[in-house]
Amino acid sequence: MKNIISDPLNVINVGLAKFADPFVAHSVPVISCQWQPPAGGVAETAWQLAQITNNPIVEAANEIAFSRYLEANPILTGVGTAVDSIPGMGSKQILHSGPPVAWRDMCGPQQGAIIGAILFEGWSSTAEDAQKLAKNGDIELTPAQHLNAVGPMAGIISPSMPVWIVKNEMLGNLTYCNFNEGLGKVLRFGAYSDDVLNRLRWMADVLAPVLQEAVEIMGGLELKPLMASALHMGDEVHNRNAAATSLFFRKLAPAALQGSADKAQISEALSFIAGNDHFFLNLSMAACKSMLDAASGVENSSMVTVMARNGVQFGIRISAFPDRWFVTEAPLVEGLFFPGYTGADAAPDLGDSAITETAGVGGFAMAASPAIVQFVGGDVAQAVENSRKMQRITLGRNSAFTLPMLDFAGTAAGIDIRKVVDTGILPIINTGIAHKDAGVGQIGAGLTAAPLECFTQALRALYYNLNT
Incomplete structure (x- = not known):
């Protein structure tokens, strides 16, 4: 006790920040350690967590799932029409983002985008009639994830729309994504004016054939190396794709110019891509979906394979339950507004x-992309810290995607529901912010996090699966 009183103190504070106030008041150096009870303080869930932490059955399953994710090699193999390319898609079906949601419960941007898709398909000539078709159940509305597809924001894919086709070379699983329309008033934000519909028709009639032939001439394109290079050039391949789009353009343009399409149409197509820094986003999404689908369906694995939102609910899926959603209310995004x-x-x-x-x-x-903070908020130090923090809730690192600002360490990957529930650290997401009304468009960008409730639901399901 004599030494404690007389010697200089350095204090580590665990728990409430106020515990440190008396020391701070007396100029004693304090390092605060963020800590909170596991499972949000719910005793039953914390006990279930304890039962499956370090469980050899779960550990073995995670090793399989994570290795399949790491080994996946997504290759862009083609361009096709959705109804002809996506197995199981019907001729009067529209795919949307996020977990399942009924028309009456959809947010404004998603309803607006569905109206636009109905008009684009020619199933109705007016927005009012299109709304009636959707409301009456004449159009089948299905999460894109259910058919191995993804789409940004509203995520709308209708039968006549062109899609990217990506194949995992290792397991052969296929994934799909629509084309990126660019910024401004676009379908994915719920806009369906004539200029939006005319752009969609041009993308189907002109852009898609040019890209289809170019991909065939290229003989496919490996996407992982391109994404890895983009990370070294300042992208994080979600909200910043300037480098990835440029790299893709360099591969695509020579092949497109060898194609048989009218040269004016080739010029239009290449000019459209060159003017849209976000063009690669949809390819990045299809590639990521391909890698995660490879990890899906491993019994007793606690690895997250899907995080998605529909503007009403946030949902996750885990490898152990590939066809089951764990959902809660979708959060708002904190960020910078236009x-x-x-x-x-x-x-x-x-x-x-x-x-x-x-x-x-x-x-x-985000540590790879200091410039992204100008778009989503925060500062460079926070971006680096976010990348470090994610290492605490993942199964490992992906050495294919390295981050220069972290001494070329691999990105944290393989979100483990157990670690999320244990630490309370939530997966960080940077994203665009849509106006709540259809058609207004993007009004900002920022950061949000996956809600804890999704992970506690999944953990309880895994616990009961292991104990029944």
Whole structure:
């Protein structure tokens, strides 16, 4: 006790921040250690967590799932029409982002995008009639994830729309994503004006054939090396894709120019891509989906394979239960708003693009993209810290995706529901912010996190599966 009183003190504070106040008041150096009870303080869930932490059955399953994710090699193999390319898609079906949601419960941007898709397909000539078709159940509305597809924001894919086709070379699983329309008033934010519909028709009639032939001439394109290079050039391949789009353009343009399409149409197609820094986003999403689908379906694995939102609910799926959603209310996004807009104008979190974070890029790789903080808020130190923090809730690192600012360490990957519930650290997501009303468009960008409730639901399900 004499030494404690007389010697200089250095204090580590565990628990409430106020515990440190008396020491701070007397100029004693204090390091605060963030800590909270596991499972949000719910004793029953904490006990279940304890039972499956270090469980050899779960550990073995995770080793299989994570290795399949790491070994996956997504290759862009083609471009096709959704109804002809996506197995199980019907001729009067529309795919949307996030977990299942009924028309009456959908957010404004998603309803607007479905109206636009109905008009694009020619199933109706007016927005009013299109709304009636959706409301009456004449159109089948299905989560894109159920058919191995993904889409940003509203995530709409209708039968006549062109899609990317990505194949995992290792297991042969196929994934799909729609094309990126660019910024401004676009379908994915719920806009369906004539200029939006005309752009979609041009993408189907002109852009898609040019890209289809170019991909055939290239003989396919490995996406992982391209994404890895983009991470070294300042992208995180979710909200910043300037480098990835440029790298893709360099591969695509020579092949497109060898194609048989009219040269004016080739020029239009290449100019459209060159003017859209986000063009690669949809390919990044399809690649990430391909890698995570490879890890899906491993019995007793606690690895997260899907994080998605529909503007109403946030949902996850884990490897052990590939066809089951664990959902809760979608959070709002904190970030930077465009002039004239505030948080009161924003829709809750929306889109399938969190598949990038699920695969260890996007928000998990913000240390690679210092410039992203100008778009989503925060500072460079926070971006680096976010990438470090994600290492505490993942099964390992992906050495294929390295981060220069972390001494080229691999990105944190393989979100483990057990670690999320234990630490309370939530997977970080950087994302665009949509206006709550259809058609207004993007009003900002920022950061959010996957809600804890999804992970506690999944953990309880895994516990009961192991004990029944």
